[in-house]
Amino acid sequence: MTTAKDNCFTVEGKLALPYQYFAGSTGSRFLISLRDEKKIKGLECKKCKKVFVPPRSTCEVCFEDISQNWVEVKNSGVVTGFTIVRYEEPHQPVKPPYILGLIKLDGADTPITHIIKGVPLTKMKTGLKVQAVFAKNTTATILDIDHFKPMAEKPKMEMGYTYDELEIGMSASFTKTISETDVYLFAGISGDFNPMHLNEEFAKRTPFGTRIAHGALPQSLIAPVLGMKLPGLGTVALEITVRFKAPTYFGDTITAVGEVVEKLEKRRWVRMALRWTNQKDELVAEGTALVMPPVPLPE
Amino acid sequence: MGNRKKNRNVGIVGIGETKFSSHREDVNQPEMIHEAVRQALDDAGLTMDDIDCVVHGNMELFEMVHQPDMWHTLGTGAFGKNAFRLTTGGTTGGTLVAAADNLVASGMYDTVLAIGFEKLQEGHTTGGITNMADPLWARKLQSGALTDSAAVKVIAEFGGDRARRAAMMYRIIMDKHACLNPNSHRAFGLEWDQLEDLMKNSPPLIGDLRLIHMCSQSDGACAMIFSAEEKAKKISKNPVWIRDHITVHREETLNLCNNYYPNETTHRFAAETLYKRNGIENPLEYFDVFEMYDPSAWWGLDWIRDFFLLSGDEHIRLVEEKEIMINGKIPINPSGGVIAANPIGATAMIRVAEAAKQVRGDAGPHQIPRPVKHAMASSFGGTMWTVLFLLEKELNWQGGKHD
Numbered sequence: 001m002t003t004a005k006d007n008c009f010t011v012e013g014k015l016a017l018p019y020q021y022f023a024g025s026t027g028s029r030f031l032i033s034l035r036d037e038k039k040i041k042g043l044e045c046k047k048c049k050k051v052f053v054p055p056r057s058t059c060e061v062c063f064e065d066i067s068q069n070w071v072e073v074k075n076s077g078v079v080t081g082f083t084i085v086r087y088e089e090p091h092q093p094v095k096p097p098y099i100l101g102l103i104k105l106d107g108a109d110t111p112i113t114h115i116i117k118g119v120p121l122t123k124m125k126t127g128l129k130v131q132a133v134f135a136k137n138t139t140a141t142i143l144d145i146d147h148f149k150p151m152a153e154k155p156k157m158e159m160g161y162t163y164d165e166l167e168i169g170m171s172a173s174f175t176k177t178i179s180e181t182d183v184y185l186f187a188g189i190s191g192d193f194n195p196m197h198l199n200e201e202f203a204k205r206t207p208f209g210t211r212i213a214h215g216a217l218p219q220s221l222i223a224p225v226l227g228m229k230l231p232g233l234g235t236v237a238l239e240i241t242v243r244f245k246a247p248t249y250f251g252d253t254i255t256a257v258g259e260v261v262e263k264l265e266k267r268r269w270v271r272m273a274l275r276w277t278n279q280k281d282e283l284v285a286e287g288t289a290l291v292m293p294p295v296p297l298p299e
Numbered sequence: 300m301g302n303r304k305k306n307r308n309v310g311i312v313g314i315g316e317t318k319f320s321s322h323r324e325d326v327n328q329p330e331m332i333h334e335a336v337r338q339a340l341d342d343a344g345l346t347m348d349d350i351d352c353v354v355h356g357n358m359e360l361f362e363m364v365h366q367p368d369m370w371h372t373l374g375t376g377a378f379g380k381n382a383f384r385l386t387t388g389g390t391t392g393g394t395l396v397a398a399a400d401n402l403v404a405s406g407m408y409d410t411v412l413a414i415g416f417e418k419l420q421e422g423h424t425t426g427g428i429t430n431m432a433d434p435l436w437a438r439k440l441q442s443g444a445l446t447d448s449a450a451v452k453v454i455a456e457f458g459g460d461r462a463r464r465a466a467m468m469y470r471i472i473m474d475k476h477a478c479l480n481p482n483s484h485r486a487f488g489l490e491w492d493q494l495e496d497l498m499k500n501s502p503p504l505i506g507d508l509r510l511i512h513m514c515s516q517s518d519g520a521c522a523m524i525f526s527a528e529e530k531a532k533k534i535s536k537n538p539v540w541i542r543d544h545i546t547v548h549r550e551e552t553l554n555l556c557n558n559y560y561p562n563e564t565t566h567r568f569a570a571e572t573l574y575k576r577n578g579i580e581n582p583l584e585y586f587d588v589f590e591m592y593d594p595s596a597w598w599g600l601d602w603i604r605d606f607f608l609l610s611g612d613e614h615i616r617l618v619e620e621k622e623i624m625i626n627g628k629i630p631i632n633p634s635g636g637v638i639a640a641n642p643i644g645a646t647a648m649i650r651v652a653e654a655a656k657q658v659r660g661d662a663g664p665h666q667i668p669r670p671v672k673h674a675m676a677s678s679f680g681g682t683m684w685t686v687l688f689l690l691e692k693e694l695n696w697q698g699g700k701h702d
Contacts, residue, residue: 024330
């Protein structure tokens with residue numbers, strides 16, 4: 001037997017497959033609800049209690065006529081399966097790659113197939129909660145739902161440690177280099193134009209021999225510790241005491257540390273020990289703070 | 300014919316037909332099928348639990364739907380049951396009945412539901428039919444399903460005037476029948492005095508085939524339930540028995556030269572074989588009704604001769620003398636036939652269903668006004684394919700002497 005292909009014609013062909021489809025009164029009613037009310041409706045089998053979405057006029061298992069048992073289901077649901085379409089065909093509704101999912105709407109027992117947008121392809125997973133996004137221009141087709149998108153999660157308010165979460169010994173710190181600019185800005189903020197901080201010639205004659213920062217400037221570095229780290233966002237400072245131990249020169253790098261030392265059960269307040277040190281580990285200041293940790297916000 | 304044995308008798312115990320029309324926008328495919336299935340079940344007094352197997356069929360690609368039997372389960376009731384899909388072109392409905400007959404007769408299943416359907420308004424029949432043509436020799440030349448070959452032949456044999464007049468008489472008789480059948484898609488109320496006018500003025504399609512001669516495209520479904528003798532007698536007070544059926548086809552002959560009519564051969568061959576093995580000597584005397592798959596008035600007129608093994612102009616005279624009318628010697632298509640409604644996948648099954656209704660005596664307004672004991676039903680499909688059924692009221696058939 002020979003398999004030589006010389007002089008063998010291949011007949012190339014292409015046939016159009018035009019068609020229309022009668023949705024019927026049941027299918028049409030579903031589409032009308034989508035188009036006019038942006039509501040998704042299903043049909044319930046009274047016998048097996050299944051709700052079919054998309055609707056079907058017969059329950060295939062019970063073989064009952066269910067065409068009049070309309071129920072409304074939610075526009076949201078859960079993805080029970082999906083695939084990522086990566087090949088491109090002229091008849092696709094959107095350009096690949098896109099996610100095609102099976103979505104069981106809340107209140108339905110059968111999943112509906114649709115496009116899912118707004119999820120990174122690599123992050124897509126079954127069990128995702130999604131909601132319908134309706135098309136701006138209606139066409140009375142299933143594409144009156146343009147796509148499904150992940151359920152918008154309520155933006156969660158960030159908050160520091162609550163009283164119950166705080167434990168004695170927990171600590172946090174903040175470090176910053178104090179520059180000449182910081183000192184001049186602080187002078188402007190506080191109105192303290194003491195020449196100790198601003199006049200080099202004056203300062204040369206003082207025991208420090210040069211300008212030093214306002215004591216309250218390194219002290220203020222405990223504020224980001226208490227208000228943003230420990231206990232953190234939502235904290236109210238009730239009392240701060242401080243004793244200055246060494247000057248802060250321009251260019252010094254100051255570290256402020258707060259540590260939980262006592263939990264005051266009755267008021268649900270917390271006492272903290274405070275320490276400020278410089279780049280040479282010299283103690284710049286020490287003190288205490290009494291703070292009211294954040295309490296959970298009402299919904 | 301090789302080894303052929305019917306292990307047990309098969310009875311038709313349930314019949315359902317939808318209303319046939321050009322458009323059924325109110326229902327989708329499974330819903331339309333469900334109407335016929337529900338009717339057949341109610342007619343038999345059965346539920347889906349009583350059905351052992353579902354046979355489903357329509358034309359390939361006519362609705363541009365792939366594997367319709369799968370998603371039609373909603374309407375067919377085939378969920379969890381044994382099921383088949385058959386698609387044999389125009390004969391599909393007949394093949395469905397033949398398959399159900401075989402499945403029950405063999406002992407494989409006791410009760411079988413067969414469903415034929417079509418929603419021709421949804422598809423593109425020429426697109427589907429063109430797929431049938433040989434891609435190398437014929438596809439680029441394909442012109443669809445219309446042909447005036449029968450007209451050419453009848454005119455050549457009997458002369459233009461007599462042939463055209465007889466074809467139009469056949470057409471008006473079919474319309475008069477269609478007007479009696481509430482399920483008809485097309486029932487115009489044609490009168491005899493319109494004959495001359497229609498012969499001249501009906502829009503021509505191809506040669507002497509005019510629009511009025513030709514069948515329509517219809518939407519509709521037919522469902523039938525078949526059961527083995529013992530059960531059939533319990534289910535139905537008047538089951539209609541399938542005495543015999545035959546399938547004959549020779550599609551390859553389409554490529555033969557003009558003026559060769561292999562369809563004549565398949566119809567005649569089927570009829571000859573069936574009569575011979577059943578001892579029917581004079582079919583015209585024996586049968587009380589014939590439901591013929593007549594896609595056009597020309598074919599219908601011409602094929603009477605083949606099916607009844609007539610010679611000369613006997614078939615023309617049957618028409619001219621109106622002996623094929625509902626109250627004539629041999630009523631043909633009291634339902635109105637295929638020209639009245641043509642949901643193709645159902646069409647051939649409707650022939651059997653309508654013949655069976657005539658035997659039961661409950662066809663409705665188009666019931667033949669005298670007892671019907673012996674019926675024949677034919678199927679026709681592309682390219683040249685015949686399925687022919689013999690139906691009986693009683694199980695005591697012996698030969699074909701008219702009683």
